[in-house]
Amino acid sequence: MTNPTRKIMYLNPVGTSLYDQVFADMASKYKLPGTEVHITSLAESEGAFTHIEFRSYEAMVTAGIIKATRAAAKEGFDALAIGCFYDTALHDAREVSGDMVVTAPCVASCRMATNLSNRFGVIVGRQKWVDQMHSTVKSYGFGPACSGFYPVGLGVNDFQTDHAKTNALLTQAGREAIEKDHAEAIILGCTLEIGFHETMEKELGVPVIDVSIAALKEAEYAAELKANCGWKPSRKWSCEAPTEEEMAAIGVFEQPDIFGNRIVVPA
Amino acid sequence: MYLSPVAHRPGHDELFADMVRARKRADTEVHVTCLPNTAGKFNHVEFRSYEAMVTPHIIRGVRAASKEGFDACVIGCFYDTALKDAQEVSGDMIVTAPCVASCDIASALCNRFGIIVGRQKWVHQMHSTVVANGYENRLSGFYPVGLGVTDFQQDHAVTADRLMQAGRKAVLDDHAEAIILGCTMEIGFNATMAKALKVPVIDPATAAFLRAEHLGSHKTACGWIPSRKYSCEAPSEIEMTNLGVFDVDQPFGNRIVVPANS
16 A cells, blocks of 8 residues: 555445445546545434435435535545535535535536537436436536436436446437437436446447546546645635634534445555 | 647747646656747737637647647637637547636635736636636636736736735635636746635646646546537548648647656
C-alpha cells in the first residue's frame, strides 16, 4: 500500500451495506493509482433504508448525510461524493464540509454529458422520480440540454436483480431517447444502474454516462484541483458555515458511529 | 494540447508551458502551441472580428491535434472561441476552453461568482457565454479593470492592484463567493488574490488545462468520447477534402513539448 495523494469518500446515503461492494469494485476499476477511496453507507440507526426514492425518505436521511459529511471532513478527506442521483442534501452538506469538496451524481454526470454532446437524455427507474430530478437538472442550468427523462418501470432495488432484463429495458429507453427525442448522449439516472454503460454504448453508439463513476471521478478531480491549485470551498456569504460552538451547543451534529459500513480501496 | 489562438511571440507560450509543468500529472505529455503567422499576427483576440479571423485556424489546429492522437485540447481564450465548432471536428478528442472550465470549478466551490475581465468591451459576449453554459444564476457580475489582454503581464504591480480592487468590489459589494479571472493572460495572480480576498480565485488557463487532462483521462478509463449523433455530427472527410481548406498550411506557429515524467 502506498501513501495516497488524495482521499475520496463515496457515501451511499442508505442504511444498508447491501450495495457497497458494487461501488468498491467500481472505484477499484476507475480511480487513479494515487487515490484512496472509502465506500461508506449510513448506520442503520439512521433508518434501514435500501433506497431513497421518496422525498420523505430523503428528508429522513438528510441529517445522516450532514453528520457523515462532517465526519469525513474531520477525517481529512479531500472530497466526498453523495451517491444518489437526487443529489440529496448536496447544498446542505457543502455548507458544513470545511475544506472538503462535496459533489454528487446528477451535477457530475450533466457536466460530463454536456462536454461530450449538446443534448442528453436521462434514463430513470420510475416516473415518480422525474419531477424532482428535472428540477435539479434545471437548477444546475442544464435544462436546455436535456431531451427528457425516460422511466423504465424499475425501482432502485430492481436494477441489479435481473441484469439481462435491466439491460434490455435501459437499452430500449436509450433508443427512445435517441431516436424520438434526438438525445446525443445518455445519462443513467440512478447509481444502481451501474454496470450497463459499456454494453449500452456499443449498442447505441453514443456516450452513456454511469453516474456513480461520474461522481467518483468528479470528486477525484476536485481533490486534484484542491491539492494542485488550492481551490477549496468558499466560506463567504451564502457559503458561510454555522459556528462550531453553535453546532456543539445544538448537540446533534456529531455521531461517532455514523457510518454503518466502510470498504477501503487503497491507493 | 494547450492551443493559444494567437500568433507566436517571445515569452507567450512559455507562460503556459510553465503553468503546465507546475500542474500536470506526471504521466501527462502536453504540447503548448499557438497559431502560425499566416493566420494573422494576432497577439490578442479581444474583438469579435479578430476571433472570426482566427476561427478557421483553430479548426485546423484542432483537426491536426486530433489526427496526431491527442486525448484532449484546450482553446486558450476566455471567449471560448470556436469551441462548439472545434468540438464538431475533433473526432475522439475532447475539446474544452477556459470559460466553461472555470465556471464548472467555481460552481463546485461556491454558489455565486464574479468574473474579472480586462475591458467593458468583452462583457456582452462573455455574459452570453456564461448564460449559454447555464451559469447565469451563479454570476454576481463582470468587473472590468481597464486593461487589454496584452497589458496584464506588462507591469505586474499595476495588474495585481487592479485585479485585487475589482475582486474586492465583487466580494464586498456584490457578494461574490469566488472569483474567476476572465482572461488567460491574467495568469500568475490568483494565489495571492485568494489569500487576500479569502475566497477561491480561479485562473482560467489552469482550469482549462486541468479540465482537459481530467476529461481526457476518461477516454481510456471509461470510453467516454464525444458523441457524433445529431447536432454533434461531423462533416464527412470526403466533403472536407473536396472543400480544400481544412488541412492546409502549417497548423501551429510554435510548439513547446512538456514531456511526461518531467
